[in-house]
Amino acid sequence: MKGRRLYLAAYDVSEPANLIATLKSVRSHATGGQKSVYECFLNRQERTNLLSRVRSIIDITSDRFVLLALDPRSTFKTLGKGIPPLDEDFFYHG
Numbered sequence: 001m002k003g004r005r006l007y008l009a010a011y012d013v014s015e016p017a018n019l020i021a022t023l024k025s026v027r028s029h030a031t032g033g034q035k036s037v038y039e040c041f042l043n044r045q046e047r048t049n050l051l052s053r054v055r056s057i058i059d060i061t062s063d064r065f066v067l068l069a070l071d072p073r074s075t076f077k078t079l080g081k082g083i084p085p086l087d088e089d090f091f092y093h094g
Helices: 016-027 044-057
Strands: 005-012 030-034 037-042 064-069
Touching: 005 016, 005 044, 016 037, 016 044, 037 044, 044 064
Parallel strands: none
Antiparallel strands: 005 037, 005 064, 030 037
């Protein structure tokens, strides 16, 4: 996935309508996740677009959103019933 980085997107949004809109925005880029934390492979433009879209949805005085870049050298570890991500050699976004 040349030109893409793995990010962890997490949010806490109190207004139900904004929560659904934020969920849809993040899921449109997500490859996996659960509840309000998702893994997203993004290039620079997609990152900028996602941040802009979320910024227009949430209330910055009461809601929270974080987009954390993960180190590509890191290895995955799972606890409990988790399954390591199995991403193919290619990634389709669109």
